[in-house]
Amino acid sequence: MRIAGSVPSRRGGGVPAPDPEPRLESMPLAEETLDALVAVLDEIRLGRSRSRAELVARTGLSRGVVAQRVGELIERGLVVEGAPGPSTGGRPPRQVAFRAEAGHLLVADLGATSIDVAITTLDGRILAHHDEPADIASGPERCLQRVDELFDQLVATTYAVPGALWGIGVGVPGPVEFRTGRPISPPIMPGWDGYPVRERFAARYRAPVWVDNDVNILALGEWRAGVAAGHDNVVVIKIGTGIGAGIISDGRLHRGAQGSAGDVGHIQVTDDPAVICRCGNIGCLEALAGGAALGRAGEAAAREGRSRYLRAVLDGSGTVRAADVAQAASQGDPVAVGLLQSAGRLVGLMLATVVNFFNPSLVVIGGGVAQSGDQLLAAIRETVYRRSLPLATRDLLIQRSSLGGLAGVIGASAMVVDQLFARESIGRWVEAGSPSGMPEVALPRAG
Numbered sequence: 001m002r003i004a005g006s007v008p009s010r011r012g013g014g015v016p017a018p019d020p021e022p023r024l025e026s027m028p029l030a031e032e033t034l035d036a037l038v039a040v041l042d043e044i045r046l047g048r049s050r051s052r053a054e055l056v057a058r059t060g061l062s063r064g065v066v067a068q069r070v071g072e073l074i075e076r077g078l079v080v081e082g083a084p085g086p087s088t089g090g091r092p093p094r095q096v097a098f099r100a101e102a103g104h105l106l107v108a109d110l111g112a113t114s115i116d117v118a119i120t121t122l123d124g125r126i127l128a129h130h131d132e133p134a135d136i137a138s139g140p141e142r143c144l145q146r147v148d149e150l151f152d153q154l155v156a157t158t159y160a161v162p163g164a165l166w167g168i169g170v171g172v173p174g175p176v177e178f179r180t181g182r183p184i185s186p187p188i189m190p191g192w193d194g195y196p197v198r199e200r201f202a203a204r205y206r207a208p209v210w211v212d213n214d215v216n217i218l219a220l221g222e223w224r225a226g227v228a229a230g231h232d233n234v235v236v237i238k239i240g241t242g243i244g245a246g247i248i249s250d251g252r253l254h255r256g257a258q259g260s261a262g263d264v265g266h267i268q269v270t271d272d273p274a275v276i277c278r279c280g281n282i283g284c285l286e287a288l289a290g291g292a293a294l295g296r297a298g299e300a301a302a303r304e305g306r307s308r309y310l311r312a313v314l315d316g317s318g319t320v321r322a323a324d325v326a327q328a329a330s331q332g333d334p335v336a337v338g339l340l341q342s343a344g345r346l347v348g349l350m351l352a353t354v355v356n357f358f359n360p361s362l363v364v365i366g367g368g369v370a371q372s373g374d375q376l377l378a379a380i381r382e383t384v385y386r387r388s389l390p391l392a393t394r395d396l397l398i399q400r401s402s403l404g405g406l407a408g409v410i411g412a413s414a415m416v417v418d419q420l421f422a423r424e425s426i427g428r429w430v431e432a433g434s435p436s437g438m439p440e441v442a443l444p445r446a447g
């Protein structure tokens with residue numbers, strides 16, 4: 001089925017078509033038709049416009065064009081017409097809404113030591129969720145096979161899965177070349193360098209797949225549904241096993257030229273040659289203040305008999321993790337409090353530089369280490385406000401992540417939806433009515 005008015009205009013009058021029987025679904029939409037379709041759909045799906053009149057007012061498109069595009073979106077099952085809205089005199093306008101249950105998404109947030117999976121509607125509502133411990137260092141085959149199993153279980157056990165599978169989103173704890181969906185030299189992911197994560201899922205599920213680093217999807221989650229909603233310039237710091245930053249700049253996720261923007265964990269904060277980072281460099285922030293470093297420092301304190309609390313943890317479980325240090329600090333253990341304060345000061349020093357450089361209105365602190373205890377957040381705040389320029393911090397907020405462990409899967413879902421409905425992608429599938437069965441939607445265009 002074709003969209004009305006979408007015959008390519010550049011063919012011109014009188015010029016015979018080169019192919020006597022063109023395949024309709026392969027014909028591109030006219031540029032202005034696609035522009036209007038994306039503008040109207042974005043307004044509706046992001047909840048900015050709820051009627052044709054609002055669409056006309058907010059998009060600047062004519063009544064006729066709005067009516068036509070809305071009609072097409074309804075016909076394609078992407079938009080539904082609801083009850084009449086409030087009248088402003090005359091016939092009350094019929095409300096329009098995004099049909100978020102037109103399809104479903106499968107998303108996975110892989111951390112260094114955990115897997116979170118979820119099945120969501122097209123507006124990011126979680127229908128089912130599961131998390132379990134995992135080891136990213138066991139390599140891509142084992143990790144992704146487990147994700148397959150969990151996806152299958154989610155689909156099988158979720159009541160009333162809506163529509164077909166429209167897309168898959170995956171976050172991994174390392175740098176990703178976003179265009180190709182491949183991890184690039186990830187320090188804590190042995191065996192994953194260049195691994196074709198997208199192609200692997202696309203071949204099994206026949207759906208478009210997008211892959212990004214775990215910090216970017218955390219930032220998208222907090223921005224779409226958490227504490228960062230409504231802010232246009234945000235830095236989201238994730239302090240998990242490692243440390244990274246996601247950047248929302250002028251209302252868009254900033255990935256940078258290759259997708260490695262925000263890799264702040266490997267900024268050098270000391271020239272002490274004893275501080276060796278797993279990336280191979282000396283003195284990285286992550287090697288002193290990341291979760292792995294906190295666990296190591298806590299374990300050393302336990303072995304040296306400096307903390308009775310951590311000694312008990314070590315005797316009980318054979319190891320000390322960052323979460324144990326945070327727990328000890330919340331119980332008032334002075335060694336653990338000192339470790340979190342010193343980590344917070346180092347993160348704060350890095351952040352002060354970032355704040356001066358980027359001038360965000362909000363900094364969000366997320367990740368496992370940030371979830372427990374207030375000492376870390378207090379030390380970060382104190383250092384940033386002391387070390388940043390007054391104008392940069394005048395209205396600056398520094399807050400804890402509000403979505404906790406769900407931020408990653410919510411963000412992965414938002415990533416897939418943003419990509420599916422982006423100008424570059426939607427023209428490749430909207431004629432077919434759905435991107436289901438079309439993994440090529442996620443591939444970079446040739447040329």
Ligand SMILES: [Zn+2]
Nearest residue numbers: 266277279284
């Ligand atoms: Zn490093």
